[in-house]
Amino acid sequence: MLSVEELHVHYGGIHAIKGISIEVPQGKIVTLIGANGAGKSSTLRAIAGLVRQKKGRILYKEEDILHRSPEHIVRAGIAMVPEGRRIFPQLSVEENLKLGAYARTDAANIRSDMDWVFELFPRLRERAWQKGGTLSGGEQQMLALGRALMSRPELIMMDEPSLGLAPLLVREVFEIIAAINGEGKTVLLVEQNAYAALKIAQYAYVLEVGSVVLEGTGEQLIADPRVREAYLGG
Amino acid sequence: MSLAMFVQHFFNALTLGSLYSLIAIGYTMVYGILRLINFAHGDIFMLGAYFVFFGTIAFKLPWLPAVLLAVAASSFAGILVDRIAYRPLRDAPRISALISSIGVSFFIQNLAIVLFTGIPRPVQQPKILTGIMQFGAVRILPLTLVVPTISFVLVLGLLWIVNKTKPGLAMRAISKDIETTRLMGVSVDKIIALTFGLGSALAAASGIMWALRYPQVHPLMGSFPGFKAFIAAVLGGIGSIQGAMVGGLLLGFIEIMIVAFLPALSGYKDAFAFVLLIIILLVKPTGLMGEKLEEKV
Numbered sequence: 001m002l003s004v005e006e007l008h009v010h011y012g013g014i015h016a017i018k019g020i021s022i023e024v025p026q027g028k029i030v031t032l033i034g035a036n037g038a039g040k041s042s043t044l045r046a047i048a049g050l051v052r053q054k055k056g057r058i059l060y061k062e063e064d065i066l067h068r069s070p071e072h073i074v075r076a077g078i079a080m081v082p083e084g085r086r087i088f089p090q091l092s093v094e095e096n097l098k099l100g101a102y103a104r105t106d107a108a109n110i111r112s113d114m115d116w117v118f119e120l121f122p123r124l125r126e127r128a129w130q131k132g133g134t135l136s137g138g139e140q141q142m143l144a145l146g147r148a149l150m151s152r153p154e155l156i157m158m159d160e161p162s163l164g165l166a167p168l169l170v171r172e173v174f175e176i177i178a179a180i181n182g183e184g185k186t187v188l189l190v191e192q193n194a195y196a197a198l199k200i201a202q203y204a205y206v207l208e209v210g211s212v213v214l215e216g217t218g219e220q221l222i223a224d225p226r227v228r229e230a231y232l233g234g
Numbered sequence: 235m236s237l238a239m240f241v242q243h244f245f246n247a248l249t250l251g252s253l254y255s256l257i258a259i260g261y262t263m264v265y266g267i268l269r270l271i272n273f274a275h276g277d278i279f280m281l282g283a284y285f286v287f288f289g290t291i292a293f294k295l296p297w298l299p300a301v302l303l304a305v306a307a308s309s310f311a312g313i314l315v316d317r318i319a320y321r322p323l324r325d326a327p328r329i330s331a332l333i334s335s336i337g338v339s340f341f342i343q344n345l346a347i348v349l350f351t352g353i354p355r356p357v358q359q360p361k362i363l364t365g366i367m368q369f370g371a372v373r374i375l376p377l378t379l380v381v382p383t384i385s386f387v388l389v390l391g392l393l394w395i396v397n398k399t400k401p402g403l404a405m406r407a408i409s410k411d412i413e414t415t416r417l418m419g420v421s422v423d424k425i426i427a428l429t430f431g432l433g434s435a436l437a438a439a440s441g442i443m444w445a446l447r448y449p450q451v452h453p454l455m456g457s458f459p460g461f462k463a464f465i466a467a468v469l470g471g472i473g474s475i476q477g478a479m480v481g482g483l484l485l486g487f488i489e490i491m492i493v494a495f496l497p498a499l500s501g502y503k504d505a506f507a508f509v510l511l512i513i514i515l516l517v518k519p520t521g522l523m524g525e526k527l528e529e530k531v
């Protein structure tokens with residue numbers, strides 16, 4: 001569905017992504033793991049169209065979207081849950097979700113999709129009129145996920161959705177990712193929580209300083225001594 | 235001071251304050267989205283007045299179409315300014331666009347002097363606005379009722395757009411987080427253009443009413459009202475539309491009441507706004523209703 005080929009990203013003089021290639025097959029969960037600064041976010045941001053200086057190819061359903069705008073990419077069916085959630089704190093929960101559906105023209109279905117998101121996250125329904133900024137960290141993460149779902153994406157990219165959450169909430173987030181995938185959505189997941197990510201993913205890539213150093217199925221990587229040493233605490 | 239006098243001053247202040255508010259809203263909206271003080275905003279105000287002047291005098295248009303055309307043309311001028319002078323600088327340091335806006339302001343003013351000559355020209359008021367209305371001892375100019383009413387309706391319309399429509403939602407989102415707004419599929423440049431268009435339309439409406447109130451037009455007429463409306467926006471809390479309304483009205487009242495109650499100081503009327511600006515910046519830089527300022531200009 002998505003295939004990244006020889007992607008390079010520069011920030012001014014910094015060569016952040018050094019020719020990585022990634023495959024995300026339809027209906028699967030693929031994860032990128034790696035230390036801070038490895039280039040996970042830069043990869044997702046490049047796919048979403050937020051990064052300017054880049055080279056290579058990003059094929060999404062046969063179209064090269066490397067130089068497409070984020071507006072175009074959302075409409076093509078890729079949504080992103082950005083790092084740090086980035087919900088709109090001064091807007092209500094409902095307004096946040098409406099923004100998620102901004103690119104859509106089928107107004108009639110937006111209401112029912114919102115109901116679907118509220119079923120997935122009942123706490124959001126209770127707080128529909130509250131400002132996003134008044135929600136707890138976990139609720140904000142649910143809102144960021146719900147907002148991304150509102151664009152009816154086929155591929156949803158998530159940048160560290162479990163970051164900063166209490167263990168119980170982390171579990172919940174991973175259950176939701178599995179549920180979203182169960183609805184037929186393809187997931188590209190970036191995580192620091194390597195163990196949980198590898199457990200849930202069908203395929204995984206390990207990034208180190210801008211390059212893919214290891215790849216394999218989730219099970220293969222969990223069993224790999226190098227991964228155990230570096231990312232799973234021995 | 236008699237009650238009748240006070241009522242007259244009240245309506246004068248309300249009129250002046252409304253005119254400031256309309257301009258201030260444009261400053262505050264652009265600031266809210268781009269963190270840019272658009273110094274060319276006062277010159278759009280001037281263009282609005284001139285467009286009506288030419289529409290009615292040179293092209294002999296009736297008032298209503300002349301006004302609508304002038305507002306539309308000014309709105310377009312505001313969008314053009316953004317397109318030419320600010321959009322190429324979106325990724326440059328903020329100070330670049332600020333300097334660009336000062337350049338645009340000089341450009342428009344000088345272009346106006348070349349095209350329209352620097353001579354002030356008298357403006358003919360439409361018939362229904364001439365004469366004086368008498369209520370007992372109170373004598374009121376019809377304009378001092380018409381201007382606040384029209385301004386009020388325009389502001390209501392703007393608030394409706396900002397708070398109840400989809401582009402308005404996008405505007406509010408952009409003002410907090412441009413990048414994430416783009417991820418939602420919003421074409422940010424279009425929404426910015428819309429912001430300039432709306433702000434410029436309000437400034438033009440203000441310029442047109444200003445030209446009727448002090449019945450003349452001249453190429454530099456936007457300067458002082460522009461500066462003062464900027465001060466009004468800072469007073470109210472730049473970035474906040476409600477703040478711009480309150481700041482504009484407050485400044486109008488302060489100016490009129492100073493002249494009314496302290497006639498000895500009336501020569502300093504214009505300076506007072508700038509003193510006020512300095513005081514706000516020292517005491518409460520976020521203004522009356524503003525949020526945290528991220529960067530001072």
Ligand SMILES: Nc1ncnc2c1ncn2[C@@H]1O[C@H](COP(=O)(O)OP(=O)(O)O)[C@@H](O)[C@H]1O
Pocket residue numbers: 011014016034035036037038039040041042043
């Ligand atoms: N906006 C930016 N400007 C300059 N350098 C950046 C920027 N964003 C990321 N980088 C650099 O690019 C590298 C990869 O960062 P990032 O993609 O955020 O990694 P990760 O998400 O894996 O922690 C880091 O060295 C980081 O410092």
Ligand SMILES: [Mg+2]
Pocket residue numbers: 037040041042083159
């Ligand atoms: Mg990151």
